[in-house]
Amino acid sequence: MTTSVPAAGMYGEEQAEVYELVHRARGKDYDEEAAFVAEQARELLPGAATLLDVACGTGAHLRAFARLFDRVEGLELSPAMVEAARTNTPGAVVHHGDMRSFHLGERYDVITCMFGSVGYLTDVEELNAALRRFAAHLSPGGVVAIDPWWFPDTYLDGYVSASLVEADGTTVVRVSHSKRDRDASRMEVHYIVARPAGGVHHFVEQHRITLFPRDTYEKAFRGAGLSVRYLEGSQSGRGLFVGCAGHQED
Numbered sequence: 001m002t003t004s005v006p007a008a009g010m011y012g013e014e015q016a017e018v019y020e021l022v023h024r025a026r027g028k029d030y031d032e033e034a035a036f037v038a039e040q041a042r043e044l045l046p047g048a049a050t051l052l053d054v055a056c057g058t059g060a061h062l063r064a065f066a067r068l069f070d071r072v073e074g075l076e077l078s079p080a081m082v083e084a085a086r087t088n089t090p091g092a093v094v095h096h097g098d099m100r101s102f103h104l105g106e107r108y109d110v111i112t113c114m115f116g117s118v119g120y121l122t123d124v125e126e127l128n129a130a131l132r133r134f135a136a137h138l139s140p141g142g143v144v145a146i147d148p149w150w151f152p153d154t155y156l157d158g159y160v161s162a163s164l165v166e167a168d169g170t171t172v173v174r175v176s177h178s179k180r181d182r183d184a185s186r187m188e189v190h191y192i193v194a195r196p197a198g199g200v201h202h203f204v205e206q207h208r209i210t211l212f213p214r215d216t217y218e219k220a221f222r223g224a225g226l227s228v229r230y231l232e233g234s235q236s237g238r239g240l241f242v243g244c245a246g247h248q249e250d
Helices: 013-025 030-044 060-066 079-088 124-136 214-223
Strands: 002-005 050-054 071-076 093-096 108-113 138-146 160-167 170-181 184-195 199-210 229-231 240-244
Touching (some): 013 060, 013 079, 013 170, 013 184, 013 199, 030 060, 030 138, 060 071, 124 138, 124 214, 214 240
Parallel strands (some): 002 199, 050 071, 108 138
Antiparallel strands (some): 184 199
């Protein structure tokens, strides 16, 4: 059986089940990334104790952040991912919502958006709207940390990747191809999932991820009233934007 998934907000149960399994097998270290973000956030706000992870997916970063902060919450657009994050991060509140328009009635010391998820915003207006919502939910002196998608000048057109994962009787094959489409990357991802009881299932994801330039991110931070600093060193290879409410830039 083959199914198609057109957008990030449409992840279903099966995608949620294999998502973290595959990316951990590909070498993604959620704990290391969370520790790096926490370190950068506490340089700006030493007493940071609460965190909201926007576009939290299955909760992999959220679980790591829960070991570093007193209270963590998540925000996620995909209902299947929301349920997965709630299951995977017991005790954490995970909200169903859109980063462009969420209103939670809470403020947080740190707000994060990891794994290039901000690239699913389609244009500058949506990016600006999201940063304004982030800023509106910050505590005084609070910090925003964004792991961006690739910039136009760092994106590798035609990139192909492949992974094979075997765990607990389940075998997953993931193959992807990415190509430039004007101001975005279009990535087609094929999964083959085989289970002893469920047989073989093939599904395809179609992703459009915007290639915002570095200065577009920086303008969005400043437009939301935040300072901004870009750090090139990160496990993802894409760097990290860190901004703070109420701080002047160096």
